[in-house]
Amino acid sequence: MRKINYRNVLDETLRGLGGRVPSLLLHACCAPCSSAVLEYLSAYFSITVFYYNPNISPEEEYRRRVAEVRRLIAELPAKHPVSLLEGPYEPERFAALAEGHEGDPEGGARCTACYALRLRETAGRAKEGGFDFFTTTLSVSPYKDAQRLNR
Template sequence: HACCAPCSSYVLEYLSRFFEKITVFFSNPNITDRAEYEKRLNELYRLCREAPFARHAEVIDDPTEPTVFFSAARGLENEPERGARCTECFTLRLSRTADFAREHGFSLFATTLTVSPYKNAPLINEIGTREAARAGVEYLPSDFKKRGGYQRSIALSKEYGLYRQPFCGCVFSRNADGTAKK
């Protein structure tokens, strides 16, 4: 599962050492602004075209309607960042990823979400493991921000001129000026 090109950059660089082919599943119904969604998806396609470590990666867009996210977030709109709404969002995206993996014959999946210092890797890994078990596939637990992963993602983003968004994508996490709520 990929949330964006900047987070995917380091994860692809790292995982390409262990896997010959990687499928990058862009499943982000939390990005409800269509222009923002397209911008992030196009940056991911560009990264996979331009970065030598990512050229073997195939990007799959999961064009889920934002209504799926709004349904999952119903009643949690005013929750603080990193709270219950985020947990539901992680569950939604990793559930869709686990189902995609099962339906398309993949035995293993991971997520780029753990690159971010703003995301709770143990929680994400718990959700990923649970959703993988439900779907009958395996989840690769990770904390890609460790051992300099987050810093490397910043360096790769600069090297490839990647758009680094100022918020996770969720309308509830964004201030009026477009910056992330704290």
Template sequence: MEQKENKILLHACCAICSAHPIEMLKHSGYEVIVYFYNPNIFPREEYERRLEAQKTLCAHEDVELIVGDYEPDVYFDYVRGYEDCPEKGARCELCFKLRLQETARKARALGIDTFTTSIVISPHKNFATLTKIGEEIAAAEGLTYLAVDFKKKDGFLKTNKISRELGLYRQNYCGCKFSVRLD
């Protein structure tokens, strides 16, 4: 990745997924500001657990953490009619869009012109889909979406290693009510 001297707003979907992206962006010369905006996470207790892990990680990495509002009703309204879609389908694309749209809005409010997301590090999340959504939002907002496939070069292994070393909370489902595993 090209060396930069500017700020970037990194949308963090959870601590585990954002550990490697934070380190990679820092090593590339960015001043990383983390934005935790995840109204999809259900239930509230799970949201709180993931947020606590994010706070631990950001303190360890010495990066600023901004916590967005927890507004599950906004998420449920946004994906209405798509509740039964399988994971990786249309509901997930809306979920990405909601979170990246809000990240772009926050970046503009902070005067930061570049944003990205840790969502893409998961082997279950499609880089091309997230890039398309991110770039469309960035174009509409006059911002830049940094399209980095964090899972490349063993990124997923690296992020798991960091999170294990820090003893971060590890969830067993993606996040929303519809992805909760009953097993």
């Protein structure tokens, strides 16, 4: 199977914008993975960062991560607006899909199901909100499989 070069796909998309500034719903897994993505994409898009990660627990850790994303957005020098949309904290949804997969390795079936959960929620929010595009920072994480995420 030939791997798709998603950087080339992005570059082609950016060339096709023709100077307009579309809206982008960006699912963020965490502030560190979001920083370079936001810095780069805010030159081309009006971005709403969607923080929805029911796989993070306990709730204190979830809240700490949301706060870091909020801080990043506040401190980020962005050409176009960047805002935050915080999704609900729903650890029970992750627990239900992870049941029976507790021993799976990183990158296994549990991860695929978790990606799907978060991306379905992001796609739904993007449709509801009338966003022009949606994507996720998960695809730039060195710990995630961009090919699988984009299936």
